[in-house]
Amino acid sequence: MDPTSSSKTLLHSIKPMPFVILNRIFAVIYTIALLCLFYHHVTQLSKSTTSSSFLVSISMFIADLLLGFMWITCQAFRLRPVTRQVFPENLEKIIKTSDDGSVAEDFPAALDIFICTADPEKEPPINVVNTALSMLAYDYPPEKLSVYVSDDGGSELTLFAFMRAAKFGAHWLAFCRENKVMDRCPDVFFRSNNYHPIKSDQSQKIKIMYDNMRNRIQNATKSTKVEEYINESEHEAFSKWTDDFTRENHPAVIQVLLESNKDKDVTGHPMPNLVYVSREKRRTSPHHFKAGALNTLIRVSAIMTNAPIILTQDCDMFSNDPRTPYNVQCYFMDTSIQPTLAYIQFPQCFHGLNKNDIYSSEMKRWFIMNPRGMDGVLGPDNMGSGSFFMRRAFFGGPSSSSFIDPRMPQLSPLYHNVSKSTSIRSENILELADIVAGCDFEKQTKWGSEVGFRYGSLVEDYFTGYRLHSLGWKSIFCNPQRPAFLGDVPNSLFDVVNQHKRWCVGLLEVLFSKFSPLTFGMQTLGPIESLCYASYAFSPMWSFPITLYSFIPQLALLNNHWIFPKVSSIWFLVYVFLFLGSYIQDSLEFMLAQGTFARWWNEQRIWSIRGFTSYLFGSLEYLLKILNFSTHGFNVTNKVVDDEQSKRYHQGIFDFGPPSSFSSFMMFLPLATAAVVNFVAFFGSLMQIFKGSLSGDINFNVDGGFLQLFLCGFGVLNCLPVYEAMVMRNDKGRMPLLTTICSICLAWGLCLAT
Ligand SMILES: O=c1ccn([C@@H]2O[C@H](COP(=O)(O)OP(=O)(O)O[C@H]3O[C@H](CO)[C@@H](O)[C@H](O)[C@H]3O)[C@@H](O)[C@H]2O)c(=O)[nH]1
Numbered sequence: 001m002d003p004t005s006s007s008k009t010l011l012h013s014i015k016p017m018p019f020v021i022l023n024r025i026f027a028v029i030y031t032i033a034l035l036c037l038f039y040h041h042v043t044q045l046s047k048s049t050t051s052s053s054f055l056v057s058i059s060m061f062i063a064d065l066l067l068g069f070m071w072i073t074c075q076a077f078r079l080r081p082v083t084r085q086v087f088p089e090n091l092e093k094i095i096k097t098s099d100d101g102s103v104a105e106d107f108p109a110a111l112d113i114f115i116c117t118a119d120p121e122k123e124p125p126i127n128v129v130n131t132a133l134s135m136l137a138y139d140y141p142p143e144k145l146s147v148y149v150s151d152d153g154g155s156e157l158t159l160f161a162f163m164r165a166a167k168f169g170a171h172w173l174a175f176c177r178e179n180k181v182m183d184r185c186p187d188v189f190f191r192s193n194n195y196h197p198i199k200s201d202q203s204q205k206i207k208i209m210y211d212n213m214r215n216r217i218q219n220a221t222k223s224t225k226v227e228e229y230i231n232e233s234e235h236e237a238f239s240k241w242t243d244d245f246t247r248e249n250h251p252a253v254i255q256v257l258l259e260s261n262k263d264k265d266v267t268g269h270p271m272p273n274l275v276y277v278s279r280e281k282r283r284t285s286p287h288h289f290k291a292g293a294l295n296t297l298i299r300v301s302a303i304m305t306n307a308p309i310i311l312t313q314d315c316d317m318f319s320n321d322p323r324t325p326y327n328v329q330c331y332f333m334d335t336s337i338q339p340t341l342a343y344i345q346f347p348q349c350f351h352g353l354n355k356n357d358i359y360s361s362e363m364k365r366w367f368i369m370n371p372r373g374m375d376g377v378l379g380p381d382n383m384g385s386g387s388f389f390m391r392r393a394f395f396g397g398p399s400s401s402s403f404i405d406p407r408m409p410q411l412s413p414l415y416h417n418v419s420k421s422t423s424i425r426s427e428n429i430l431e432l433a434d435i436v437a438g439c440d441f442e443k444q445t446k447w448g449s450e451v452g453f454r455y456g457s458l459v460e461d462y463f464t465g466y467r468l469h470s471l472g473w474k475s476i477f478c479n480p481q482r483p484a485f486l487g488d489v490p491n492s493l494f495d496v497v498n499q500h501k502r503w504c505v506g507l508l509e510v511l512f513s514k515f516s517p518l519t520f521g522m523q524t525l526g527p528i529e530s531l532c533y534a535s536y537a538f539s540p541m542w543s544f545p546i547t548l549y550s551f552i553p554q555l556a557l558l559n560n561h562w563i564f565p566k567v568s569s570i571w572f573l574v575y576v577f578l579f580l581g582s583y584i585q586d587s588l589e590f591m592l593a594q595g596t597f598a599r600w601w602n603e604q605r606i607w608s609i610r611g612f613t614s615y616l617f618g619s620l621e622y623l624l625k626i627l628n629f630s631t632h633g634f635n636v637t638n639k640v641v642d643d644e645q646s647k648r649y650h651q652g653i654f655d656f657g658p659p660s661s662f663s664s665f666m667m668f669l670p671l672a673t674a675a676v677v678n679f680v681a682f683f684g685s686l687m688q689i690f691k692g693s694l695s696g697d698i699n700f701n702v703d704g705g706f707l708q709l710f711l712c713g714f715g716v717l718n719c720l721p722v723y724e725a726m727v728m729r730n731d732k733g734r735m736p737l738l739t740t741i742c743s744i745c746l747a748w749g750l751c752l753a754t
């Protein structure tokens, strides 16, 4: 089935993005300007007379070298960006025209969906349930659909919530099918305007049922005592929760909540499988966070259903389009790409962003623009959520000679004969599932190193995608108009920077491993794709140039020391071109990708804030870890919405997080100090100019100091929300008072010391 053979049966198309030629020309000119800049730096260095001016020159040279290096890695995304489209309406035709009856029977392929949750406090069970319901209700043959929930929190509450969800699901699935509901996440549906037009008795009833379920789950969550909420027959399911059961130490719990062959919805239609899995945990065995959880699900699902396609999903990422699994068949059914296709990646999209996206949570560059760039090469990196994997890709390279046999035949992706007549509730299946969910199962095996999700990095998604590409697998980026999935965004800057800090640690783990993108990547992926991966892996390095550029020119300015070329010098133009060139190109690209100017502005602001927070502390944390001073874990992002916090978020007011915690004090100290230094340097110099022009005795040389003054002004503009949070606010989200005081002292010290 060649998708290009005839337009009638075209399943998907690929198109290069416009402006690629312009980008390339611009890249050449920019490179020349960079070389000029480096030449200028070298001459400046040789001219420096004092040790302090040498120190300043060399620091700025290093900053620019790093910026130049990062700029080069980023160009890789601009060389071959593509967009794609699918034509699911042609799938039927292809199935009908195929002579081989087996295609029709195998179509669409069975799908196992993995939803991970890890902490009932940070990830409220009712939200996880909503995510699962939105996928149980997919427009997909229910006998081919299975949802596996991994609960790393080992929480009775989560199991309880899913038992309720299974009951409610019998109504919800039928309701969605009959009313062709688009928003199949119940919570979204009942909030949306689409709910109101279906003002039938039926819709009122289902709303009441949903509210009942939600209230029961939320009450149970509040009381943390599940026993009071369950009936006799349900006690059995909770029997593993004995007194010594803790989150870090407990046996595997596997509960089949819905079984496709047996359980029917209220209209008698079969329902998908729904399985709750909490893998065994012991303090003596490393559990490898989410990657470990996913590998357990790969095995448990192999025993039960062994679908050839796997969808991995974070617990807050609900489905926004019931046709998604059907639509991706356009790629899976294309035999010209399928043999090397490891995964299809959907972008992470979010709901509830505030108007100008103050924390740049949309992450347009990471989640939409960059993946398009990689899609034209070997394919996008993996983003953890919204990825449809071929199960086979977890077992060695695409060629049959590089297939890694998991030894236990039931775990093999080639073993599709999971008997349809054996119940997944049968004793021998559950026993086997218990074994493969055990914490010792992976010992002395290739799980985590060559099989399944790869261990060794806190960004297991990025690392696994990267390793798959290096084995010869490809991936595809699928970005439909209507987002396929929508997730939550953190509502405070503290949560945002902490999330990035975790990513930063994970990226450094890859960068300094034997799989570093610049060495291993270059050999296995070729230059463009490996530069893309390198661009992420090196991103913590932004911290250096951002810090140097936020302190040195400012402190020098306060000392009337000019470090950039004069306005009247030809080198001035080089600086202006390099600065404006990259900022303007960046903003244009952002706006062409359906962004607004205000959102772009916030993006560049958050980028520089990350330089003082996530990147800085992430690098420190990584350093402490390799020196064996600390062990860090996967700090799950908080998904609970605090009303006050959410109100501030929607008003566009920065929230600096828990006011009295040591970690928020430390986290924002460098940022606050930089803000004060820029403020003092900018307004101090303006005062000098003002006084000078009054007295006629001009000692501030605008010709020499213009670029520094401009940089301070830019810094001040970017720091406006920081000043506001330091001195003008009284709410809980303000800058911690201690941080404000200490940052002023530190800034003062810095000014005195230079
Ligand atoms: O030990 C753990 C830790 C986390 N999770 C789950 O992993 C998912 C992602 O965690 P979250 O705290 O939401 O992290 P984010 O930073 O928002 O996640 C991004 O970054 C992660 C890598 O750091 C990827 O795994 C995610 O897919 C990607 O969305 C959630 O469903 C968690 O429940 C586990 O199952 N086990």
Ligand SMILES: [Mn+2]
Pocket: 314, 316, 637
């Ligand atoms: Mn998340």
